[in-house]
Amino acid sequence: MTDFIPTRAIGILGGTFDPIHYGHLRPCLDLLQQLNLAEVRLMPNHIPPHRAAPGSNSEHRLAMASLAVAHCDDLSIDTRELTRTTPSYTIDTLIELAAENPNTPVCFLIGLDSLNSLHTWYRWEELLNYCHLVVSYRPNYELTLAPEVQKILEQVQTTDVEALQQQKQGRILLWPSTQLEISATRIRQLIENQQSPQYLLPDNVLSYIQKNNLYT
Numbered sequence: 001m002t003d004f005i006p007t008r009a010i011g012i013l014g015g016t017f018d019p020i021h022y023g024h025l026r027p028c029l030d031l032l033q034q035l036n037l038a039e040v041r042l043m044p045n046h047i048p049p050h051r052a053a054p055g056s057n058s059e060h061r062l063a064m065a066s067l068a069v070a071h072c073d074d075l076s077i078d079t080r081e082l083t084r085t086t087p088s089y090t091i092d093t094l095i096e097l098a099a100e101n102p103n104t105p106v107c108f109l110i111g112l113d114s115l116n117s118l119h120t121w122y123r124w125e126e127l128l129n130y131c132h133l134v135v136s137y138r139p140n141y142e143l144t145l146a147p148e149v150q151k152i153l154e155q156v157q158t159t160d161v162e163a164l165q166q167q168k169q170g171r172i173l174l175w176p177s178t179q180l181e182i183s184a185t186r187i188r189q190l191i192e193n194q195q196s197p198q199y200l201l202p203d204n205v206l207s208y209i210q211k212n213n214l215y216t
């Protein structure tokens with residue numbers, strides 16, 4: 001067996017980012033610092049398999065995400081799912097990322113709701129062959145896991161942040177975090193109702209939305 005000499009882990013946050021907001025950005029920075037990640041990449045979906053099509057097109061969502069991270073060296077945008085013409089299944093993305101970064105653990109960042117529905121994801125049992133899962137949850141939130149997910153969690157859960165750096169993949173870390181009460185849905189509704197979403201998202205993203213008449 002070849003030795004695994006790790007480089008610092010990276011984080012990945014997937015989403016529609018329609019539009020990107022501080023509820024996405026601030027937790028990325030918190031996790032970057034608390035888990036000692038080398039970087040966090042935001043990865044906009046092209047055709048989300050589990051959701052209705054988003055309100056603005058890929059080009060706009062990418063432009064907004066790029067503006068949002070323009071002044072932060074530790075955050076970047078990974079466009080691979082946007083440039084695919086087929087549905088972007090997480091497993092395909094993780095296989096690619098693991099192959100590109102043979103010595104770098106990949107921490108896939110999800111919320112507790114995603115862990116609760118993990119058993120519905122395409123080829124979910126294989127995800128941990130390619131990444132760690134870092135699950136942010138609000139303190140006092142309840143786990144309602146499918147029995148098959150619960151079983152895996154019992155086998156691979158860690159509370160040790162260092163385990164995510166020392167092993168290439170395969171661990172689940174439940175990470176308590178205070179979440180900002182911001183959603184893209186709320187921002188879209190505010191704009192639709194001709195109210196301002198200022199302070200929920202970066203100013204340069206809001207300017208872009210206004211300039212391009214998005215969500216009106």
Ligand code: ATP
Pocket residue numbers: 013014015016017018022023024027109110111179180181182183184185186
């Ligand atoms: P929508 O309101 O359109 O459903 P959203 O605001 O939830 O969108 P997504 O693009 O679906 O945004 O989110 C991408 C990822 O960011 C998901 O994993 C989601 O759980 C997480 N996320 C979204 N909002 C927050 C928030 N306020 N705090 C922490 N994580 C968030």
